[in-house]
Amino acid sequence: MSLETRRRRAAWLFLTPALGLLTLFFVLPVVAGLALSLTDFDLYVVASPRTMRFIWLKQFVDVLRDAQFWNALRNTLYFVIVGGPLSVGVSLGAALLLNSRLVKARGLFRTVYFAPVLTTLVSVAIVWRYLYHPGYGLLNSFLSVIGIPGVDWLGDPRWAMPAIILLAVWKNFGYNMLIFVAGLQAIPGQLYEAAAIDGATSVQTFRHVTLPGLAPTFFFVGVTTMIGFFQVFAEPYVMTQGGPVGSTRTLVLHMYEEGFRWWRMGEASALAVLLLLITLLGALVQIRLAGGRR
Amino acid sequence: MRGGRWRGVILHAGLIGGAVLTLAPLIWMTAVSLMHPGEANTAKLNLWPEAPTLENYRHLFTRLNMARHFLNSAVVSCAATLLSVLVNSLAGYALAKLHFPGRDILFRRMTAAMVIPAQVGMLPLFLLLRQLGLVNTIGGVLVPYLASIFGIVLIRQYALSIPDDLLDAARMDGAGEFHIFRLVALPIMKPILVTMAAFTFLSAWNDFMWPLIVLSDEKLQTLPVALAKLAGEHVQDTELMMAGSVITILPPLIVFLLFQKVYVEGIVAGSVKE
Numbered sequence: 001m002s003l004e005t006r007r008r009r010a011a012w013l014f015l016t017p018a019l020g021l022l023t024l025f026f027v028l029p030v031v032a033g034l035a036l037s038l039t040d041f042d043l044y045v046v047a048s049p050r051t052m053r054f055i056w057l058k059q060f061v062d063v064l065r066d067a068q069f070w071n072a073l074r075n076t077l078y079f080v081i082v083g084g085p086l087s088v089g090v091s092l093g094a095a096l097l098l099n100s101r102l103v104k105a106r107g108l109f110r111t112v113y114f115a116p117v118l119t120t121l122v123s124v125a126i127v128w129r130y131l132y133h134p135g136y137g138l139l140n141s142f143l144s145v146i147g148i149p150g151v152d153w154l155g156d157p158r159w160a161m162p163a164i165i166l167l168a169v170w171k172n173f174g175y176n177m178l179i180f181v182a183g184l185q186a187i188p189g190q191l192y193e194a195a196a197i198d199g200a201t202s203v204q205t206f207r208h209v210t211l212p213g214l215a216p217t218f219f220f221v222g223v224t225t226m227i228g229f230f231q232v233f234a235e236p237y238v239m240t241q242g243g244p245v246g247s248t249r250t251l252v253l254h255m256y257e258e259g260f261r262w263w264r265m266g267e268a269s270a271l272a273v274l275l276l277l278i279t280l281l282g283a284l285v286q287i288r289l290a291g292g293r294r
Numbered sequence: 295m296r297g298g299r300w301r302g303v304i305l306h307a308g309l310i311g312g313a314v315l316t317l318a319p320l321i322w323m324t325a326v327s328l329m330h331p332g333e334a335n336t337a338k339l340n341l342w343p344e345a346p347t348l349e350n351y352r353h354l355f356t357r358l359n360m361a362r363h364f365l366n367s368a369v370v371s372c373a374a375t376l377l378s379v380l381v382n383s384l385a386g387y388a389l390a391k392l393h394f395p396g397r398d399i400l401f402r403r404m405t406a407a408m409v410i411p412a413q414v415g416m417l418p419l420f421l422l423l424r425q426l427g428l429v430n431t432i433g434g435v436l437v438p439y440l441a442s443i444f445g446i447v448l449i450r451q452y453a454l455s456i457p458d459d460l461l462d463a464a465r466m467d468g469a470g471e472f473h474i475f476r477l478v479a480l481p482i483m484k485p486i487l488v489t490m491a492a493f494t495f496l497s498a499w500n501d502f503m504w505p506l507i508v509l510s511d512e513k514l515q516t517l518p519v520a521l522a523k524l525a526g527e528h529v530q531d532t533e534l535m536m537a538g539s540v541i542t543i544l545p546p547l548i549v550f551l552l553f554q555k556v557y558v559e560g561i562v563a564g565s566v567k568e
Contacts, residue, residue, distance in 0.1 A: 025438055036418055097308055098309075109312075113316055114558075118543075122522050136336060234518075252503075272417070279409060
């Protein structure tokens, strides 16, 4: 046996456990999920699998006619379009502060800002539920100290989603902050020196040196944050159960309820496929934007 | 330089303000977890326990079976960590250092698959595990954590830096590929494996949706699932819920503080795309 064949065989042996697991527990389920979205799989089918029928795209037609889907999509887009950029903006702000040459105890601040990323989402969602309590929550107490009337954060349909976004920003900004810090450090120092020699103001330097230098980082952070934010689930599940009046019922929460509470697995799969398509569309938009900048 | 000094002061004021806002929820959680039942739910703002007590923690462990859930979470996270490091390091190394036809296509397909939300496969995976009798078992929860495309990509990127000369020298000495992996590659890849282990532990410990779906048997539930259920039943018991949150958050925090440096490097490495 030649060295070449031996190495090739070794490669496949090394890959087999991972590829086998990925095929069995990821690729096959995804393909089956696509198929399931074309069926009428529901509670009756769970009881007797033979009654399952392929109804092809009718499942999608039904979903697209369902006001609940559009409500969930609207809520999810609200969360992604407001929460995503806000979270990325806070991350960038924190990274710029941390990256300044004047900072003392940089490591300490970095650890503190990163701490929420490590916390368990369910736990902090519970904590924030109490912080948002209209009567004795910390947030309203502080607002009343500075003379602003309190809000029933999670009980008011207008404020529930902003409240959840605030939690998500707090929980997530530390992660992208680290990536931005690395991106900032990768910008060559000569560019800043050249800008200083040319007499550029700090705003000009930021616009013409820092931002272009961060373009690849922005793209990576933008796409990964968007994918994650589209899948928002635990926050509304724990804090509001999708309420009040459906104002925080997101796509994944809607899918979970339809699929695992009511066993409408055909419909839930169609919702998951729509989530995939919307995510892909969002990624394409960002690729376009990134390409346009270059 | 006066201007420089003022800028430093403003900068640090901003940093400290941010740190206070970031830590406030966690400090409040810890303080309230040490209060007597009912102490936090008063019109007067209570920020610090008058007479700190461990009563809530005792309640969680004696009457609410928290030790059990803690153990479930520990078993799931540790098993996921060990197995995924093994599986993904083999695959990541092979994709970086062993030549075989179709390697680059395979790698590109894998990275492209990262945009697929796990939810697309979640329902069929549940039905599959139901057929296999794995619903309501620890094995069933573990299954999706074992092979991770993210982990494989992370390890591949790192393994690319292993010098080929080193591997070829070992081949000249007649070492088998697995020996080379174990004795030459693994020691070099150690930092990224530690990163990967910390990553897996944290995501398995913190995961919610999948264990929620697979584990309906209360005895098997992980901490986050049990905590979410408890939060629905004990809405008024603020102090008790805060103690539960502290217990859930503590292990990942400790893991992080132990492996902070490598973990942070791993996040940065994972963001560097070719």
